[in-house]
Amino acid sequence: MHLLITGAAGFIGSALTRALRTAGHTVTAVDDLSVESPRARPDGLQVRDVRSLTPHDLDGADTVVHLAAHKSVPASFLTDAFEHNTAADAHLIRAFARSTARRLLLASSCEVYGQHAGPLPETAARAPRSPYATGKAATEHLAEVYRPLLGPGRQIAVARLFNTFGPDEGADAVVPAFLDAAADDGELTMEGDGGQARDLTHIDDMTAMLTRILARRDLLPIVNCGSGRACTILELARSVIRVAGGGRVRRVPARPNEIRSFTADTTLFADVYGLLPHRPLAAALADTLRQRRPQHCTSTGAPR
Numbered sequence: 421m422h423l424l425i426t427g428a429a430g431f432i433g434s435a436l437t438r439a440l441r442t443a444g445h446t447v448t449a450v451d452d453l454s455v456e457s458p459r460a461r462p463d464g465l466q467v468r469d470v471r472s473l474t475p476h477d478l479d480g481a482d483t484v485v486h487l488a489a490h491k492s493v494p495a496s497f498l499t500d501a502f503e504h505n506t507a508a509d510a511h512l513i514r515a516f517a518r519s520t521a522r523r524l525l526l527a528s529s530c531e532v533y534g535q536h537a538g539p540l541p542e543t544a545a546r547a548p549r550s551p552y553a554t555g556k557a558a559t560e561h562l563a564e565v566y567r568p569l570l571g572p573g574r575q576i577a578v579a580r581l582f583n584t585f586g587p588d589e590g591a592d593a594v595v596p597a598f599l600d601a602a603a604d605d606g607e608l609t610m611e612g613d614g615g616q617a618r619d620l621t622h623i624d625d626m627t628a629m630l631t632r633i634l635a636r637r638d639l640l641p642i643v644n645c646g647s648g649r650a651c652t653i654l655e656l657a658r659s660v661i662r663v664a665g666g667g668r669v670r671r672v673p674a675r676p677n678e679i680r681s682f683t684a685d686t687t688l689f690a691d692v693y694g695l696l697p698h699r700p701l702a703a704a705l706a707d708t709l710r711q712r713r714p715q716h717c718t719s720t721g722a723p724r
Contacts, residue, residue: 421634424448424481424521426470426512427488429461431589432527432581435627436485437462443631448481451488459588470508478519483634486512487527492592494675496552505552509559513576517566523575523639524563525630530582530619530646530682532557539685542580542642549677560642567641577639579630582646582684585704586623587711594653595620596712598660599705602667603713612674614654617681619646622704628697629689640692646684647698656701663705 423440427433428449437447449462452469470488478484488508490501509526516524533540534547548554563576570576585595598608621629629645651659654669661667686696699707 421482422446422448422480423483423485423634424450424478425485425487426450426473427486427527429453429457429459429465430455430487431457431459431586432584432623432626432630433487434459434462434588435586435623436487436630439627439631440634454490455590457588457590471511473512473515475515475519478515478521481521483523483525484512484516484521485525485527485630485634489527491529491552493531493550493552496550496555502551502555505555506558509555510562513559513562513566516576517570522573523577525633525639526559526563526576526578528556528560528578528580528642529553530580530644530684531679532560532580533682535679535681537681539648539683540644541685542644542688549679564641575639576641577633578642579633579645580642580684581626582619582621582644582682584621584623584626585708587708588623594618594656595660595705595708598657598667599664599709599712602660602664603709605666606668607670608657608660608667610653610657610669610671611678612671614652614657614669614671615680616653616678617650617683618653618656619649619683620651620656620701621645621647622699622708625697625699629693632693636693640688643689643692644684644686645689646682646686648684648686648696649698649701650681650683651701659702659705663702663709 428437429451449465531553532546546557548557
């Protein structure tokens with residue numbers, strides 16, 4: 421395939437670009453580099469805003485994967501992330517509709533579900549509770565508007581991504597923040613009682629899921645991408661402390677309006693795209709620490 425990926429220098433985008441190129445696919449990588457990162461940029465990266473892409477830019481691609489976004493939920497209450505994300509998403513959907521590219525895969529988020537109990541199937545009502553989540557829900561609605569207007573064989577699909585972690589993730593996210601603090605025998609800052617549950621998926625597993633989706637000719641309109649397993653923040657902190665051999669929890673007030681639980685119902689993904697890849701959390705945390713902090717490993721390669 422020839423794919424065009426936006427957000428290709430980001431955490432998930434860079435991993436997906438690397439995996440697809442390793443598998444022999446041609447990837448046009450696009451990123452505006454608005455987020456500073458120590459990650460190596462993909463070869464041939466086009467540094468440009470998504471809103472500068474034209475239908476002609478998309479014509480050469482069989483599939484467009486749109487990952488670019490300002491993704492911080494708390495920051496979306498204070499910045500123009502909602503306006504930026506929705507403008508970029510709407511522009512890309514319109515450009516795709518006027519191009520000859522066959523498929524568009526849009527990255528959405530579990531945040532669109534809002535507060536629901538139990539594993540979340542794709543049919544659960546959207547009930548966003550942040551500007552970021554509202555923007556993602558709006559993009560999903562816009563995809564639904566354009567989908568029936570496309571010609572035969574053309575598709576717009578949505579992948580709802582759950583919490584993804586790995587060694588190249590930004591230090592402001594919970595897993596790297598906990599690992600870095602524990603490696604320094606410092607404090608793991610936990611908001612509230614730590615009972616918030618999250619569906620944590622290692623970047624290798626998320627990349628494998630996205631690659632498996634892209635390998636299919638026909639895509640589901642919407643599908644969850646997650647582990648299907650819940651882990652509370654308190655359980656995560658305890659696992660990190662065990663893996664790192666240091667650290668302690670410091671409690672701070674709960675974040676206002678925070679969603680209590682996110683867990684993916686992965687039945688649809690498994691039925692259509694096959695069994696989910698899954699790395700046990702402890703092993704995935706150890707590998708992530710080893711790659712983030714090589715000096716924190718013993719001569720055997722195990723975390724100290």
